[in-house]
Amino acid sequence: MEVQQALQKLDQLQRKQQAYQHAMGLIDFDGATAAPSGAAANRGETLAILGEESYKLATGEETVALLDGLYANLNELDEVQRKIVRNLHEEIENMRRVPMDEYVAYQRLLNESQNVWHKAKETNDYALFMPVLEKMIAANKRLAGYMKPGLPTYDALLDRYEKGLTREKCDSFFHVIRRELVPLIHAVSNAAQVDDRILFGHFPLEQQKKLSDYLMEVMKLDRAHVGIAETEHPFTTSFTKYDVRISTHYHEENFSYSMFSVIHEGGHALYDAHPADNLAYTVLGGGVSMSIHESQSRFYENIIGRSRGYIRLIAPKLRELFPQLSGVDDEALYLAINKSTPSLIRTEADELTYCLHILIRYELEQQLFDGKLSVQDLPGAWNKLYKDCLGIEVPSDREGVLQDMHWSGGLFGYFPSYALGSAYGAQMLHVMKQTVDVEGALAKGDLAPINGWLEKNIWQYGGLYDPGELLAKALGAPFDPMYYVNYLKEKYSEIYHL
Numbered sequence: 001m002e003v004q005q006a007l008q009k010l011d012q013l014q015r016k017q018q019a020y021q022h023a024m025g026l027i028d029f030d031g032a033t034a035a036p037s038g039a040a041a042n043r044g045e046t047l048a049i050l051g052e053e054s055y056k057l058a059t060g061e062e063t064v065a066l067l068d069g070l071y072a073n074l075n076e077l078d079e080v081q082r083k084i085v086r087n088l089h090e091e092i093e094n095m096r097r098v099p100m101d102e103y104v105a106y107q108r109l110l111n112e113s114q115n116v117w118h119k120a121k122e123t124n125d126y127a128l129f130m131p132v133l134e135k136m137i138a139a140n141k142r143l144a145g146y147m148k149p150g151l152p153t154y155d156a157l158l159d160r161y162e163k164g165l166t167r168e169k170c171d172s173f174f175h176v177i178r179r180e181l182v183p184l185i186h187a188v189s190n191a192a193q194v195d196d197r198i199l200f201g202h203f204p205l206e207q208q209k210k211l212s213d214y215l216m217e218v219m220k221l222d223r224a225h226v227g228i229a230e231t232e233h234p235f236t237t238s239f240t241k242y243d244v245r246i247s248t249h250y251h252e253e254n255f256s257y258s259m260f261s262v263i264h265e266g267g268h269a270l271y272d273a274h275p276a277d278n279l280a281y282t283v284l285g286g287g288v289s290m291s292i293h294e295s296q297s298r299f300y301e302n303i304i305g306r307s308r309g310y311i312r313l314i315a316p317k318l319r320e321l322f323p324q325l326s327g328v329d330d331e332a333l334y335l336a337i338n339k340s341t342p343s344l345i346r347t348e349a350d351e352l353t354y355c356l357h358i359l360i361r362y363e364l365e366q367q368l369f370d371g372k373l374s375v376q377d378l379p380g381a382w383n384k385l386y387k388d389c390l391g392i393e394v395p396s397d398r399e400g401v402l403q404d405m406h407w408s409g410g411l412f413g414y415f416p417s418y419a420l421g422s423a424y425g426a427q428m429l430h431v432m433k434q435t436v437d438v439e440g441a442l443a444k445g446d447l448a449p450i451n452g453w454l455e456k457n458i459w460q461y462g463g464l465y466d467p468g469e470l471l472a473k474a475l476g477a478p479f480d481p482m483y484y485v486n487y488l489k490e491k492y493s494e495i496y497h498l
């Protein structure tokens with residue numbers, strides 16, 4: 001087959017895959033937002049059929065031959081085509097190395113593991129989850145060996161979510177985090193506490209929805225292409241750059257929960273909506289990795305959304321929508337939303353303590369995969385780390401080792417990306433400030449210069465560059481976690497008069 005003809009076929013293949021992703025994604029999104037509760041079984045049936053068709057298309061003989069052919073002619077392709085072929089070819093190679101019976105058995109185990117975890121969490125029964133967790137760890141060790149035979153197991157797991165990420169890089173990052181942030185968190189815990197009672201009360205749903213619209217407008221999310229819905233656990237999904245959906249959860253007793261969900265998910269949506277047009281409908285049309293994605297969402301949520309300048313910008317709107325805030329000044333709002341307290345649940349953690357939750361999971365995962373920690377001893381090790389790093393006692397496994405769905409879903413090696421993303425964002429701010437007047441943009445209420453920098457350096461590239469390459473280009477220097485540490489030290493030392 002001629003290369004040109006093969007490229008046309010590749011384009012058709014990707015559009016067809018995108019159509020499957022679109023359909024499955026929409027069904028998933030509907031399931032998490034609007035679908036009636038009795039629809040799950042029907043949805044599962046439909047998704048299984050579509051998933052099978054999509055899998056056949058991705059791994060069928062015709063696709064394999066097409067990609068092998070193009071892979072042999074990489075030098076005739078342009079940069080975008082080359083990257084697409086490389087990515088798809090690598091995926092197929094990975095799949096080929098996993099024996100079919102092992103793959104099928106793992107899908108079954110995954111389903112069992114998620115069901116058992118749900119029950120175990122509900123009933124606070126770690127012993128129920130223990131045997132299946134043990135099987136999940138063993139299965140993931142084997143899968144890592146098949147997929148990345150040249151890499152040590154935990155490196156292979158990290159590489160799955162963040163191409164090029166290694167244990168060595170993570171170790172040096174988390175070493176700095178632990179050394180620098182644990183003492184800071186202790187100092188904050190011992191300082192005079194911030195009063196955040198103004199965040200609690202009754203904040204009607206209708207008013208909170210108006211706040212969501214306003215926040216999306218401030219972020220310059222194009223509402224013709226970005227929708228919002230309500231869900232239990234907020235998330236973002238994008239079908240293409242032209243159809244991105246965020247979701248939030250309204251708590252009538254505290255408006256800030258949904259407010260920061262909208263800003264966080266809005267950060268993901270900005271990224272998903274802005275890859276260059278020539279990447280749309282290709283496998284490079286979304287964000288490149290989890291940590292780069294989190295660098296965008298957490299940049300908006302924390303570095304922008306919890307900054308003094310941003311709070312000053314939106315405070316008048318908050319007072320207009322919620323009359324009980326009419327006597328509250330900007331500074332009181334800024335302090336309340338930046339209150340830091342060590343807590344049990346990762347997803348509810350504040351900006352300062354969040355990374356320690358990730359560090360704890362990272363350390364435990366390594367010990368589990370190194371065989372240095374047994375699943376029997378996991379809850380004890382979890383509780384000890386919460387005491388050492390955050391100074392708190394864990395009263396139950398439900399609020400401890402059973403809280404996250406990740407391990408039951410086989411997502412070992414995934415957690416570090418949350419913390420790395422936060423740290424990347426802080427260094428991006430430093431670089432951005434060299435050419436963009438961030439404070440000035442917030443004071444004027446026009447965030448275009450901030451978005452402009454992010455689009456130019458991150459968003460437009462979609463999946464064209466590997467995460468490490470993209471970051472190096474954007475930062476113009478090696479990644480250094482001290483930018484993040486210094487940002488947190490400066491911010492919290494001022495708030496808590498340290």
Ligand SMILES: [Zn+2]
Pocket residue numbers: 264268294297
């Ligand atoms: Zn996120």
